[in-house]
Amino acid sequence: MIEEKGILFILSGPSGVGKGTVRKALFERDPDLKYSISMTTREKRPGETDGIDYFYKTQEEFQELIKNNQLLEYAQYVNNYYGTPRAYVEETLEAGKDVFLEIEVQGALQVKENFPEGVFIFLFPPSLEELKNRIINRGTESSELVLNRLKEARKEIELMDAYDYVVVNDNVDHAVEKVQAIIQSEHLKRERIAKQYKKLLEAEL
Amino acid sequence: MIEEKGILFILSGPSGVGKGTVRKALFERDPDLKYSISMTTREKRPGETDGIDYFYKTQEEFQELIKNNQLLEYAQYVNNYYGTPRAYVEETLEAGKDVFLEIEVQGALQVKENFPEGVFIFLFPPSLEELKNRIINRGTESSELVLNRLKEARKEIELMDAYDYVVVNDNVDHAVEKVQAIIQSEHLKRERIAKQYKKLLEAEL
Structure with a gap:
């Protein structure tokens, strides 16, 4: 069969949309997916394991990684850094496994810049779906409220x-x-696999 | 729900690969798909219905359609024309239904030229050996013809x-x-959906 590199999938969307719930349910059904392990400068808590919960780094190590573009994205919360190590992702993909990254919109945009060959999935809140239905039905709401919601929707659409x-x-x-x-159809994309199919064919002839 | 246009899917591949079998099994499972109805100049046979089995046209009508670029593809066999009418496909897509076209490689390349927004799926034989067996097992071909078809298949795979x-x-x-x-993931593509969201919003603003 075909030996293929893994694909990096990024699941993102506005906060509160349910990214964590969807990711968790997905991982229960697809044990072959690898969850991207984050790197952090915060202290390891009891029960946590380096390389499973996080990769733990000092502030100096983390800043060195930033300098050397070794993170697909990073952010700082309450004096600690959190980020996605490029090396772990790339090694996992090279081993033929898909990596799945669940992340906030701003982080996803950083990943997009550093790893454009990733597949970016936007999880959309059902509330906009409702809004959209109202728009379609030429709603009963005040036009001011509709306008405000549309403006919000527009911002999300830009992202x-x-x-x-x-x-x-x-x-x-x-x-x-x-x-x-x-995930399944991305693995069927001709641009990913055509070269290998042609090789396979040449080997047969 | 979002009111989306349908998508034209083209299933193609070398002869003997099993396009017809896959298409038939797919239609049994997905009754919402519309099978693209071909147009022909050959005579209607007993039991056939215009607009179901084929659209039946005279030679003059067919040539007029060719002239006016009203066919996504066409070919001539034994003095009769066969083709895919653009109007039927476009009307079905406008009505929000997916159209599925199962076709030879040469026809698919014509469709690609006339309708590049279609989604083109290449059905690949598990091996050339297997393809050869399938062609032989049809039993309708001489060994010389089998070799010719295999050569053709190799060329088609290059495409x-x-x-x-x-x-x-x-x-x-x-x-x-x-x-x-x-089919499912193509409907989730941001470039298809975002356009719809924007249209909806612009209509209200």
């Missing part, structure tokens, strides 16, 4: 433009099923 | 680069499942 896919999280099972279809 | 996806037909169920994943 959406960096993504490859949009999945509405109206229901966790539906959302997971859709993400699984994306 | 894979015009396609979006490659699906190995090692097993009908697997192949159908993969095509279904492609």
Whole structure:
């Protein structure tokens, strides 16, 4: 069969949309996926393991990694750094395993810049779906409220433009099923596999 | 729900690869798909219905359609024309239904030229050996003809680069499942959905 590199999938979306829930349900169904392990400067807590919960680094080590562009994205919260190590992701992909990264929108945009070959999935809140229905039905709301909501929606849509896919999280099972279809079909893309098929064919002749 | 246009899916691949079998199994599982109805100049046979089995046209009508670029592809066999009418495909897509076209490689390349926004799926034989067996097992071909068809198949596989996806037909169920994943994920593509959201918003502002 075909020996293929893994693919980096990034699941993102506005806070509160349910990224964690969808990711968790996805991992229960697809044990072959590797969850991207973050790097942090915060202290290891009891029960945590280096290389499983996080990769633990000192402030100096972390800043060195930033300097050398060794992080796909990073952010600082309460004096501690958190980030996604490029090396772990690349080694896992080289080993033929998909890596799955669940992350806030700002982080995803950083990843997009540092790793554009990733597949970016935007998880969309069902509330916009409702809003959209109201718009379609030429709603009963005041036009002022509709306008405000549309402005909000517009901001979200601008962020959406960096993504490859949009999945509405109206229901966790539906959302997971859709993400699984994306993962499967991305592996069928001709540009990823055509070279290998042609090689296979030449070997036969 | 979002009111989305349908998508034209083109399933193609070398002769003997099993396009017809995969298409048939797919249609049994997905009754929402519309099969593209061909147009022909050959005589209607007993039991056939215009607009179901084919659209029946005279030679003059067909040539007029060719002249006016009203066919996504066409070919001539034994003095009769066969082709895919653009109008039927476009009307079905406008009505929000996906159209599925199963076709030879040469026809698919014509469709690609006339309708590049289609999603092109290449059905790949599990091996050339297997393809050869399948062609032989049809039993309708002399060994010389089998060799010719194999040569043709190799050439057709070289044309894979015009396609979006490659699906190995090692097993009908697997192949159908993969095509279904492609259909589902293509509907989740941001570039298709974001446009719809924007249209909806612009209509209100």
